[in-house]
Amino acid sequence: MKPTHLFQAEQLVAGYEHKTVIHGVDLTIPSHKISVIIGSNGCGKSTLLKTLARLIKPTSGRVTLDGKPISKFPAKSLARIIGLLPQSPIVPEGISVADLVGRGRFPHQKMFGSWSKQDYEAVAEAMTIMDITQFANHNIDELSGGQRQRVWIAMALAQQTDILFLDEPTTFLDITYQVEILDLLTDLNRKHGTTIVMVLHDINLSARYADHMFALHTGKLVAQGTPAEVVTSERVNEIFGLDCTVIPDPISGSPLVVPKGRYHGSGVTV
Amino acid sequence: MSQMAIDFIQAGRRQRHRRWLLITGILAILAVVLCCAMLVLGNTIYPLEDVIRALSGEKIKGVSFAVSTIRLPRMLAGLFAGFAFGVAGYTFQTILRNPLANPNVIGITSGASAAAVFCIVILHASNAVISVASVIAGLITVIFIYILSRGKVFSIGRLILVGIGIQAMLDAVISYLLLISAQQDIPSALRWLTGSLNGSQMRELPPLIIIVLICSPILIGLSKHLNILELGEQSAFSLGVNTDRTRIILIVCAVCMVAIATATTGPIAFVSFLAGPIAKRLVGAGLSSIVPAGLVGVNLVLAADLIGQFAFEYRFPVGIITGLLGAPYLIFLLIRMNQKGEL
Numbered sequence: 001m002k003p004t005h006l007f008q009a010e011q012l013v014a015g016y017e018h019k020t021v022i023h024g025v026d027l028t029i030p031s032h033k034i035s036v037i038i039g040s041n042g043c044g045k046s047t048l049l050k051t052l053a054r055l056i057k058p059t060s061g062r063v064t065l066d067g068k069p070i071s072k073f074p075a076k077s078l079a080r081i082i083g084l085l086p087q088s089p090i091v092p093e094g095i096s097v098a099d100l101v102g103r104g105r106f107p108h109q110k111m112f113g114s115w116s117k118q119d120y121e122a123v124a125e126a127m128t129i130m131d132i133t134q135f136a137n138h139n140i141d142e143l144s145g146g147q148r149q150r151v152w153i154a155m156a157l158a159q160q161t162d163i164l165f166l167d168e169p170t171t172f173l174d175i176t177y178q179v180e181i182l183d184l185l186t187d188l189n190r191k192h193g194t195t196i197v198m199v200l201h202d203i204n205l206s207a208r209y210a211d212h213m214f215a216l217h218t219g220k221l222v223a224q225g226t227p228a229e230v231v232t233s234e235r236v237n238e239i240f241g242l243d244c245t246v247i248p249d250p251i252s253g254s255p256l257v258v259p260k261g262r263y264h265g266s267g268v269t270v
Numbered sequence: 271m272s273q274m275a276i277d278f279i280q281a282g283r284r285q286r287h288r289r290w291l292l293i294t295g296i297l298a299i300l301a302v303v304l305c306c307a308m309l310v311l312g313n314t315i316y317p318l319e320d321v322i323r324a325l326s327g328e329k330i331k332g333v334s335f336a337v338s339t340i341r342l343p344r345m346l347a348g349l350f351a352g353f354a355f356g357v358a359g360y361t362f363q364t365i366l367r368n369p370l371a372n373p374n375v376i377g378i379t380s381g382a383s384a385a386a387v388f389c390i391v392i393l394h395a396s397n398a399v400i401s402v403a404s405v406i407a408g409l410i411t412v413i414f415i416y417i418l419s420r421g422k423v424f425s426i427g428r429l430i431l432v433g434i435g436i437q438a439m440l441d442a443v444i445s446y447l448l449l450i451s452a453q454q455d456i457p458s459a460l461r462w463l464t465g466s467l468n469g470s471q472m473r474e475l476p477p478l479i480i481i482v483l484i485c486s487p488i489l490i491g492l493s494k495h496l497n498i499l500e501l502g503e504q505s506a507f508s509l510g511v512n513t514d515r516t517r518i519i520l521i522v523c524a525v526c527m528v529a530i531a532t533a534t535t536g537p538i539a540f541v542s543f544l545a546g547p548i549a550k551r552l553v554g555a556g557l558s559s560i561v562p563a564g565l566v567g568v569n570l571v572l573a574a575d576l577i578g579q580f581a582f583e584y585r586f587p588v589g590i591i592t593g594l595l596g597a598p599y600l601i602f603l604l605i606r607m608n609q610k611g612e613l
Binding site: 098099104 | 272275276278279280282283285286287367491494497498500501502504505507508509510511512550554555556557
């Protein structure tokens with residue numbers, strides 16, 4: 001089981017040149033849980049994730065790990081605790097799957113020398129969890145989109161961090177692969193206690209897979225809690241501007257957002 | 271997790287390692303053979319045995335002069351410049367993730383050349399001054415290209431286009447300097463148009479050798495970082511690489527090597543452009559190709575110089591031969607990138 005960490009953002013203000021996107025967010029990431037950040041396009045969820053994962057320097061406020069600002073950690077030792085899977089990672093041409101996954105071992109390696117026993121074990125474990133061992137010696141160019149996404153997640157897993165941030169890990173994937181990826185991430189969380197924080201686009205999948213949700217609207221945290229607490233028809237209307245009904249998901253019992261729309265409304269009443 | 275999975279991954283990786291060692295070994299042996307050929311071949315062919323004896327200090331009539339005054343400096347200039355072009359070209363192409371982004375195409379070589387020609391033709395400067403001026407001019411060219419191509423979001427395409435423009439301007443400057451130069455300076459300055467090992471002298475070599483011996487261990491030492499940078503800014507950062515600092519160290523070292531090599535031999539066309547892709551094709555992408563790229567650079571320069579010297583009736587400078595090899599590859603690459611929509 002991974003160690004417990006206290007990961008917090010305090011009065012976080014962040015953004016890009018001339019444009020503030022996050023306006024004062026306070027939050028604590030629940031350890032050993034799956035947290036999902038939701039919100040409409042441009043609400044700043046991806047910016048928030050990147051700021052938490054130290055890719056963006058906050059304009060003011062701070063992000064702390066176990067009470068110490070993350071900017072005070074040496075880059076390599078922080079990379080052994082916090083990992084990030086960016087939204088669109090860049091694939092080097094012609095690399096084998098195992099070698100790519102192995103690059104996740106960088107923060108654990110010395111400047112010279114080849115892979116240690118631990119490196120091999122970590123890579124094999126990550127590939128087993130993501131079920132891509134059979135592709136180990138294939139060229140990454142030969143893989144499909146869903147398989148490639150599993151390779152990227154495996155690379156982040158090989159990093160063996162206690163906390164893993166993922167920026168829309170299921171975008172561009174078919175629904176089958178989306179569910180598969182989210183199941184695999186849940187495996188990881190349940191078996192190893194890895195704290196997972198991700199941005200997801202699909203509110204219904206978010207509500208099903210999240211233990212904890214953060215709802216973001218125009219750069220402010222408007223709600224947080226269990227999916228049942230966060231995903232209500234009023235709040236979905238407030239955040240997404242969507243008129244909807246929320247019913248229990250027949251499979252999981254988690255909230256399921258059913259949009260109303262302007263047509264097709266005369267059928268069944270729920 | 272099963273031992274089988276570990277064994278399977280390990281077997282594949284061992285195989286790639288063996289291939290790397292084999293290819294690198296072959297490239298190294300080929301480089302040694304070419305070095306020997308550079309010493310043995312010439313107007314008169316001397317047996318290798320005599321060459322070795324002459325190099326170890328023995329005075330042999332004819333051999334000693336030809337080998338230590340003409341052939342050895344020529345070989346060493348080709349060896350170190352080739353290695354510098356190969357390693358630096360690979361570094362640029364990998365950092366910028368684009369085979370077009372190499373010192374040749376983006377104008378660093380032209381910057382260094384222009385400075386060298388200016389020092390020779392206008393200032394009649396010493397070798398030391400030429401070396402220093404070339405390195406500084408190379409760095410200034412990089413900074414200038416970077417500033418001009420910065421824009422709101424960094425774009426490699428824009429950087430390459432700006433680089434090509436700068437290169438055209440600097441080449442015009444070189445032509446102008448050659449036109450106004452005194453007759454007696456033209457032969458030495460002409461070297462900076464094509465790149466040549468002709469007339470390499472022992473006293474010109476120390477700056478090149480020193481810079482290559484300092485910078486290439488740094489670049490090779492950072493080759494793991496370079497592999498990580500290849501994954502993109504965000505991945506590299508979250509894997510604990512200080513991306514800005516690493517990139518600056520890599521670029522400064524690579525520019526120094528290219529500039530000093532250019533100051534010594536002139537811009538030997540396309541070597542820095544060809545070496546990386548050839549090495550990568552040979553060893554695969556998983557392991558670092560930086561050392562193989564340097565060796566490919568050496569082999570290209572030495573082989574092209576031997577071809578230029580002996581294959582034709584007239585002696586061609588090395589840059590003409592590498593240009594003949596490189597230009598078709600550039601066209602091929604442009605067509606392929608265009609087809610893939612990468613341009």
